[in-house]
Amino acid sequence: MEAADVLWTQLTAGSAVPTVCAAFTSFPADARAGYVVLAGRVVTTGRTGGDRWSVPAVEVGRAAAELAVIEMDRQDLVRIGPFSSPKRELGEGVLLRWRERVTRYVQASGSSGQDARDRCGRLSHLAGIDWRLMLVERASGGGARTWWLPRSLVRLLDAAEHAERQWLHAAQNRTIAAEPPSPIRQARAADDRERNAGPTAALRPYNGELKDHVYSVLSRKPGIARKVAEWACAVCETAPAAVLDHCHEHGYVRAPVCQSCNTQERPDHLYSNDIRVAGHYKRLFDTHPADWLRHWHRCSGCRARTTLPLPHLAAWTAYTACRALRPTHPAPRGRKPCGSLRVSWTGSHNAPRSCLFAVVVDLCPSGEHRVVARVPYREAAERFGTWLAEIAPDIAAAAGPDRLDGLPAQFRPVIADTNSGGLELF
Template sequence: MAEADTTRRTHGLLTLAAAEALWPELLSKSTVPAAPEAFTGSPANPRSGYVLLGSHLVPTVQDADDRWHVHEADVRRAAAELRLVTLNKNALVHVRPGHVPSAGQGDARALRWRQRLGREWIQARNYDTSDGSWQQTGGDHLRHLAGIDWRRVLVVRTKTQAARTWWVPRTLGQVLDAAERAEAQWLLAARTCSRCGAKADNRPETWRVQTGSGQQTICHACRTTTLRPYTRELEGRLYSALSKKRGSLAVSGWRCAVCEEAPASVIDHCHEHGYVRAPVCQGCNTRERPNYLYRNDVYVTDRYASLFHTHAQDRLRHWHRCPGCRARTTLPLPHLAALTALLVGAPVRPTHRVRHSSRRRTPCGELRASWMGSYNQPRSCVITLSVDYCPSGEHSTLAQVPYRVAVDRFRVWLSETAPEAAAAAGPSRHDTVPAQFRPVIPDTSNPLPSLF
């Protein structure tokens, strides 16, 4: 650990050897078993630019001597989230062999945990029942899944000599699904030029450049382009009208209207009123997206703390670029539900004592906000705040907040948090809500996801 301790004091970076020693230590008191080769063993590949740890995508950094490092803070953040996960071997999901992609099919870096376990299932048919050892039949040995030692939580059920089924805890499947989604977004952004939208066919890593807000993907042709600031050229325009005109949704040459550093990649618009807000970069676009569970259901994750606390001024100014939200002094319903959960649900959210600690307590489960009804009929719309995955199973619904009450709470909070945005908003009347939803025509020419 001498090398690890020395590395930790150097700009917060860890060598891969030090990180692999730290990872099992951080998860020593967790129900999730840590893999010993989480950063170098298959399917991890630090040369890809990232390593998956649970549902977190941890970027890798290469120094002048071609050695790879990771940030210690990222590793600790991923471990802290996994420590909250409880693996219950009584709640399982079946691992089916299904379709196993051949070599070279799809992106070789992608996790695809179901397909990888399916391949292992096929190879494990040569399982030696005499001494309980695994008989590998060739191919790439799957050492872990997103830093998790999957063999230690695998449940094998044997009906007959030839019929064995594989099962894994349901919560592990949810973590790995979240890891696949995070990885898919990263791979898409890594191949797509954030200025012109061009795709990198070969060697997309050569398009990665360092900017003030982190790494960005910029093609060689766009690196000489000077970015211009957004000066409200699209204010008051309907997204549905812009999407019908060829070339009107091009964002090449604009600087992101939120962070004002990275090049813009998409036109952000309000789904509830249909108005264009501003061109934004891929990073701001992703951070703002609601963490949907269903169409009328969001999980209030740590990402919302950044939106409504750390960067509240910038986000509120951006959201109120929509004339509808600004005139009604409100937010789109998913964001309003998330904010209501933080203002109303978080203070009454129960806590549980941390295992092996008499003083430390952790918040109960996952905070969730759902709603019934529509913003078109505010009198019938109710936001329900609840807790999922309570360790004791005793907590569920925390509160029910009518839409009007949620809007009033937002106005009070807005006046305290962002007085300038509050002064520019209004006048507001609930009966000015549009009678019908404005149709929004998606931009099918742009593969990047559009956002509120």
């Protein structure tokens, strides 16, 4: 680990992002956890004997190469805290909820973060980055302090947290798969199946009873939560429904769905107008597109305009229409898609002439690529309409073309669903 510290320092000496000299041996890095987060990459570690641990030097080099292409504008700042939120445990991950970690460190130090230390007194860092050198403190008129970091650094830390979350999820699945089912676990599973057999069998299939209902009106009706729980999920048709999925652009209810399906269709937001094109879009646009298209077009507004909500249309544009434009690089087994694909947009669906999608390749190892395509909203909507007619002609026939009848004359506010565990934002 000491040699890896030296290698990381040498490889990142010319980076615009300041790094620490003990990325592997200082808090919160812990080789015994099986991984260390560097820049936007998770680097695995392994035991070499006794209490000694090693890390592949090539992985350190790749993380340093990704960091080298990051450009830093110290004037373009994003507020990272403090925010009013319920107190909760930060978990065992290195970066999970990194904003809360930074806020707690700074509050504990009583300064602008230059002396932020953990309980053992060691300097803390995030993904091998010395965030303390980039932290900006501002005081409002009431005397309250806020903390800010450069936008490019915030994006990098968000990417690192996302990568760590995926790695931990995959590691958990590998552990569960490796454990043989015990007799006690099998008995509990049988009991659960027997206990759930009655209620699941009694669930009513959803047959469009809530079609054309506006969510802001329906969500206020007494007893609606109990009524929703009586339906089976309109997507998977097996689990009991838990929430009313609805379109945030037009305000119409789509259908009652279970928490799992409601999470699966959630756009992978980095910011309100910025989406990472993650792996789950393969299921939405490749494996089961007709099921999801049918569900999304339960919204009267999307069905009339023959399109998708703006975040979903942006993701579709990047994943499907612009996939062939994504650069590749040589790899041991052929060629590998470059970096991480992301799409952002300016403007709104309410002003389609000014709305523009930008498809970007982030974290390119060689720093060759940035924006690979800029697609106007109208062009993206036309491409989607053509694709929809090919993939799901029955859904396309039931929609548009570009009808306005039945759409609300004024914007309908979406009321937050406080019982959905934060999913109301999506």
